[in-house]
Amino acid sequence: MNFEITRDSLLDGLNDVMKAISQKVANPILTGVKIAVEDKGMTMTGSDSDITICTFIPSEKDGEQIINVKQTGSIILQAKMFNEIVRKLPTNEVTIVVENGTHAHISSGKSEFHLIGSNADDYPILPSVKDDHSFSLPADLLKSVIRETVFAVSQAETRPILTGVHWETVDDKLICVATDSHRLAKREITPEVMSEIPFSVVIPGKSLQELNKILADNSNLIEIVIADQQILFKTANVQFYSRLLEGNYPDTSRLIPAEHKTSVTVNGKQLLQAIDRASLLARDERNNIVRFSANEGNIIEITSNSPEIGKVEESIEAIEVVGEDLKISFSAKYMMDALKAIEGQNIVIQFTGAMRPFILKAVDSEAILQLILPVRTF
Structure with a gap:
């Protein structure tokens, strides 16, 4: 195997396949990246047996030559080391030559590395996926x-x-x-x-x-x-x-409530920011709880209390509160994650009681639904 390639293209491909490579695998061969070069381009494969990623770099793209293939072939190289070497090569022109099937010579500018690889035939066969x-x-x-x-x-x-x-x-x-x-x-x-x-x-x-x-x-x-x-x-x-x-x-x-007793419509971004501030005193994993109160006065109160640090109180105006007065406690992190998923739109939160799951969704869409279980504190 003998080819020249631009370092930037090689790094882009490696960035993808490295996401599938782990040092904690039962089969040591999977700590390596498989490189296969043909006239049309190069394929790199990485796997941890759960995830397998193959990336293809074409010899030519948009009229620009990326790989100059002098001799086709394949090899497995230790992925972590190969990746670090490529990152630190001094120029954008890289030449890789493989001799005797497993000896790779990597050169760029005045730098030259010699790596001992493995036979590509030892790499596991890709999963068979039919288009069913x-x-x-x-x-x-x-x-x-x-x-x-x-x-x-x-x-x-x-x-x-x-x-x-x-x-x-x-x-x-x-x-x-x-x-x-x-x-x-x-x-x-x-x-x-x-x-x-x-x-x-x-x-x-x-x-x-x-x-x-x-x-x-x-x-x-x-x-x-x-x-x-x-x-x-x-x-x-x-x-x-x-x-x-x-x-x-x-x-x-069956977890999603079919009816509700209290409905709160509020700006999602404002609520997210208020809970983010309230959670400053609730960062401890065991105490990551905020309390939420709503009534027909359209004012939502959000509080958090940490015995060692202090207390925070937030008030924000809801667009609408319909139904019974409500006091409920929940994980600040869970609520923030849910609000981020709905991306700051006006949202409606539907409650069925202080100890029942409640749901969040956008006012104008049913496509995204978030459900959270409350925590008993009252």
Whole structure:
């Protein structure tokens, strides 16, 4: 293998595949990055067996030559070391030559590195994903769906299924739900082209967070292919594979109250800022609680109390308060996460009682729904 490549292009590709590489893997070969060079370009692959990322760098782009391939071939190089070397190379011109199948010579300017790699044939074969369930979403919409749900997955491994986001088709809609049993985030969308065969899968939250870092903030379509144990997200030059979580996701629809006793309409940005200030005294994880009071006077009072530090009181004017007077306590962090997901629009919060779950949604849209369980303090 013998080729020349621009360092910037090599780094861009490495930035993507490194998101799938972990030093804590059962198979040592997965601490490496697989590099395969053909006349049309170079493919790099990284995997931790849960996530696999393949990125393709074309030999030529927009009339500019990026890779000059003198001899095709493939090798596995220790990913962390290779990445650090490329970052510190002195010029943008990089030459990589592989001899005897496993000896790589990396040169740039007056710097030259010699790395011992592994045979590319030892790298695991990519997951097989058939186009049984296939549909597309614009990249910016997919990023929004991830941002509005993934924060609510469970961080505890006691119920592994809750560490993922449930994606399910209902009629022509895609419904995405995450819950850690203390809160719930739900997002509904109607893709222009939906999979003809209904599906119900649970995607690890960690996978979606890494995918979100790779996706560009544009309207380019991302093809999504679902198989038995894998899901594949395909962009122009990146293929992102993730395993799916096994098991049945709980029926969360029964958690969402069908009626309410108090409804508060308020500017989401103002409420977020008020709770953010109130939470300054509630940063301790065990004491991350704010108290929320509302009555028909349209004034919302938000208070937080820390015995060691002091007390904070906030008042903001609601757009409308309808129903019974209310006093309720909840996690400041959970409330702020929910408000950020709805992005500062005017929101309506519907309460069914001081110890019952309450929901938040935008005034003019049912697409995003957030649910939070209160905390007993009164």
